[in-house]
Amino acid sequence: MGWAGFLLRRFAGTAAVVLLLSVGVFLLLYLAPGSIQQTLLGTRPATAETIAAIQARHHLNDPVALQYLRWFGDVLRGDLGTSIRTGMPVSDMLGQRLPLTLALVGYGTLLAALAGIPLGVLGALRRGRVTDRLVVTAGVVGLSAPPFAVGLLLLVVFALWLGWFPVYGTGQGAGDQLWHLTLPAAALALGAVGLLIRFGRAALVREMEQDYVVFARARGLSGPLVLGYAMRNSLVPILTAAGLVVTGMLAGTVLVEVTFALPGLGSLLVDSVTFKDVPVVQALALLLTVLISGVNLLVDIGYSIIDPRVRLGRSVS
Template sequence: MMVYVARRLGAAVLILFGISVVTFLLLYLLPADPARQIAGRSASAQTVENIRAQLGLDQPLLVQYGRYASGLLRGDLGRSYLQRAEVSELIASRLPASLILMAAGIVAELVIGLGMGIAAAVRRGRPTDQALMVTAFVFVSAPQFVVGILLLYVFAVQLGWFPIGGYGTIWHAVLPALTLGLIGAGWYGRIMRSSLIDVLAQDFVRTARAKGLARSRVLFRHALPNAILPIIAMVGIDIGIFMSGIVVVESVFGWPGVGQLTWQAIQRVDIPIIMGVTLVSAGFIVLGNLLADLVAPLIDPRIKLR
């Protein structure tokens, strides 16, 4: 186990290094000028050049990346151009809010998606199955900002059940979590249905039924643990995706997390924050995949870590 974890962590370092190179290159090629954003539209060309020199943006690409990479080796994500604060501190201050929203979103998509998938699989070919799969397709296809605005209008503005936006109580998290969860629930529902249908057709399930076991026991004790393995892998990926993909949701609901910080940085071309959030999100994806791989053998002992 320890050898496997060490090998995966070593691979993670290489992955993060590659991501840092690609992201830095793409940001370097952007037509936007961070120095101009800092100086303002009315600033003179000399002022812009002075700011560019202070930030080291007048140096060649390799020099700029070398300086950034040396900071990464010391655990330094750089300093925000506009907020004049360490990127690591800015991310750390926003991270708890994003982690709460991420956890709530994953719970929402699991509860809704697994429920849809199981109900559709046990009623395969019936109107219930077809209705649930159409619903799952709608969830998958709906843009996040549209879902968020609709939920806000119906449940916050019209019905007044939840706050319109903000952060602080469990009620503030319900609508943002549903916005994240409904889209993921569509994928989980479709995959859960397909996986469970395959498992229900296997010999060990037929044997369990032939022994006279209750239908619910066959489903939840024998079939579901084997069918849920693809879902575990998806949850591991979602951990990282939610960290980097909640920009729209946090903006719609005024949620003070990493996504909102990222959106502000993109608008202002604050490259150190964009780089920092990208690397942190990539780290969460790697960590989520590792955790999924470690949990899978606990559910199915036939899986061996190599």
């Protein structure tokens, strides 16, 4: 299969997943407690005029399938509705908060990669030794620690006791914002480090036992060159772990942003659920669906670049 066919198939699969999940996102309106009209009214008085206006505006007398098609058509045009709580367009609210969340996820992913991948390599190269056991233990601890609990611990130690980092807020300017996001990103990265250690170490250990590594060593190739060959063939599992890291961080930002009082998508989701702001919850759920599907699509494309057998539909075993 050529590049065009491979990309077309992957994009089509991603679009189908997003379309299917969008149905569930739309049905959140019907799953909310109480009547649909009362849900959309929020705290406003439920007079006959306001209920009639809500029914007319959202076409609630139409069949559900037609309501979904109209809602999804508005989404494609960038109209995500209006917040019940604030009266602001939902798209504006997401646009204000999305950059901070993406910056936090990107920063956390970078920290996790800088720590997790080298530690995984170190554990594989020192397999069975004390260093390897320490690396594996660190990975287990990282995977077992909830991000919000790690965030609280980092706040107490590095912000309150030592005063090295700010307690909350986003800062002013790129450098100050990076400083403010360091502790939240570290809280997100700790669990991701454990995942990268586990996948990276296991993949490299397996590759170092392959016949081509034994043959390369027998030919007298240098250790770094042999390690480079093994690392390249270990990239598919590591890329899988990286995809899991990013998607996990997108979900983990909810509690971390609340812990550090950051005005990102996570804190917006908590506020919207608390005040039953269904249009915002729908938009956030759909946005997270698109982001996670996009990450999975990029991982699939990365597979095909690292190992062409994926693109050609052949077995990688």
